[in-house]
Amino acid sequence: MLVGMPGAGKSAIGKRLAVRLGLPFLDADTEIENAAGLTIAEIFARYGEAHFRDGERRVISRIVAGPPVVLATGGGAYADARTRQILRESGAVTIWLRADIPVLKRRIVGRSNRPLFIGRDPDQVLQDLMQRRYPFYAEADLTLDCFDDTPEITTSRAERALIGWQRPARLPVALSERAYEVVVGCGLLSRAGGLLSPHLPARRVAIVSDASVAPLHLPALRTGLDDAHFEVRATVEVPPGEGSKRMAMLEEVLERLLSAGVDRSTTVIALGGGVVGDLAGFAAAVALRGLPFVQVPTTLLAQVDSSVGGKTGVNLSAGKNLAGAFHQPRIVLADTDTLATLPPRELRAGWGEVAKHGLLQGPLWEWCEANGPAAMAGDRDALRHAVLESCRLKAGVVVADEREEQKEGGRALLNLGHTFAHALEAECGYDGTLLHGEAVAVGLGLAAALSARLGHCSQEWPGRVMEHLAATGLPARVKDLPRRFSAEALIGRMRKDKKVRDGAMRFVLLRNAGDVFTTADVPPDAVLSLLRDEGAAA
Structure with missing residues (x-):
């Protein structure tokens, strides 16, 4: 399904992509007009936008329930929450065709089938639509920036993106009070805003990371949040290493968060390894008596273990993790691309927990014995399997005994x-x-x-x-x-x-x-x- 602003080229690209994929092409607007016996402009004029969106949703629901097709939609379709839910549940692949205002304006000016633009300044209309719709478009599976390229070139780029795309795995942690998902896949940081927004109370976050991780992965996370129009209230960096898991550092993180004006609807994002996750999670648990919390683990150790299950805490001189709280995340984003940046020693350290999960699970142990050396040599498929199966095991254990x-x-x-x-x-x-x-x-x-x-x-x-x-x-x-x-x-x-x-x-x-x-x-x-x-x- 192709989504995006009016003039992004959804129909032009969709027709060409359908030919290349050997699938039928459908245009949602055309299907709506055929069903209603009226043009889009006439539906808007007679019944208003709310009536149109309701019919649009029913038409899209019918199409995605049928055989595979390439579907181009109207610009407002994907901004509808129920339509997005229908698409997510159907397993449809959504591609956001993103274009800037000059490109869009050249394509829509003078066309009579654009009711939102009749008698209005196109620049202002486009700016307003972008402000309202971009946060929802960011939830699409793929984003393709469209320039003044020919439709053939853009179609080739869309085809390559589809071929190289792998749907992330979503593992449910079905706790009785609040269920959440562990999402495992590549390229998740650059899609963070779209992945997080359905699960958070507001588009306001504070990020806690460390001085080693932030230069590597914070830019991609910020881009992903910006695409969905998130406000980042604070970015707090702590020194890397286990030494940061202490009460004095917890107090410093809390002071930084509160001085930045976080409120009860501000979500704390932990970007880093287990130390950052434990520290940021504990801060989220006690700040204002509890803030929403998201885990974005960047080490193998954190992805397979500490990011799942809600245990947070700091060390005391008497021992490890002796002060802490259970505070479950709203969602976990395990972007396996981050593992490529780990020093070999850090990658190996994560395997200690994978091996533990293998001994707990049984068949996973035999897989570990056969594939462990390849994973430690950087085999992406082996690492993804290790993360996925470790999270699957831990999620089951946590649900049974939170x-x-x-x-x-x-x-x-x-x-x-x-x-x-x-x-x-x-x-x-x-x-x-x-x-x-x-x-x-x-x-x-x-x-x-x-x-x-x-x-x-x-x-x-x-x-x-x-x-x-x-x-x-x-x-x-x-x-x-x-x-x-x-x-x-x-x-x-x-x-x-x-x-x-x-x-x-x-x-x-x-x-x-x-x-x-x-x-x-x-x-x-x-x-x-x-x-x-x-x-x-x-």
Whole structure:
């Protein structure tokens, strides 16, 4: 379906595109005139625009419910909310033909079938229409800028755009109070405004990012927001790294947001990795007692894990994520194009969580073993699959146990390897020596080894897990890490972990891929012995 302003060339391009695609071409205005037995101008004159839009909506609904076609619409069709919903639900591909005023004016002046322009200044009419309609056109799947090129050239560009386009995946997180979607695909930042606007209370946002991510991805996000006429109230940048997840930085972010005049309808957008997502999400949860929140994760780690599920928070000296809140996003945009900008170490760190999801899910683990090295070499299809399936798994777990209230199983299973990992991170002081995904990788190896020692899984599993992690370039054992750890100190950290209940350490252990469980029935001496055997000092 081709959408855009009067004079954008929807019919001219649509006819040529239909020939190239081997599909019928239909013009919505012509279909309306045939159904009504009146011209568009006559319908407007006799019954008004509201009546026309209602008939237009019914005609478009009938067309998209039938066989595939190329459809050109009137300029106002896509500005109708119910028409846009019909198109989204039908699976139609929408292309916005965008042109500037001089181009449009040359094409519409003097035509009698343009009732909105009769007796009026065309420049002013076009300016007014753009102001009202562009925010809705921005919701189209594809945007094609049209210049003074010939229709053949523009049609070729439209055809190439269609061939290269891949519909993003939409995974529902069907929570009882407020469901939301995780959108996974490429090129999402440049479409951010159109993707976000149906889910937000107003077109006002504040962006929180970090000093490493902002130069890479903030321009594309701003462009996408500008296309849909969003107002950006504030852009707050924090230093990169785990050191920003602290109370002092939370207070600074809150002060910056409130001094910029955010209100209860202003949405906080987290643009960055897990640190930015956790920090911005916590700020959104407590500012004015709760602001709408959107996750735009730019690292593999954040896309497969921390951006989904609503956990937000900061670290304390006593441990990781000990202050925070559950605050679900309105939508998650996981633009897989951002993964191409990650340093290799950051990309590998994200794989630690992918491997964890594989062990939780079962078949995904076998896929990880077969495709992990290719993904770490930058294979786009492998990375997209990893993100999609990880989000699918986590969304299902979160829906079943949103606030980690189940004592056994549920969301707690997502902590596979994390009791060890959080202790390792806390001992490093969150100074960047050890990335979260690297700690998780070592934690997975330790969890598998502990499971085998306690007789829960076969003896092959520790070696199998560690071999896969090493094949993707991740550390697999404590002795692989760049510093020494005390086994006693790590045990002390584990006793302060937020998963401890009644003084007992809790672990997620493994019977097989796809068969994991939580337990507090683990002798501390067994954990201490394991840590020493795996490289921690006595």
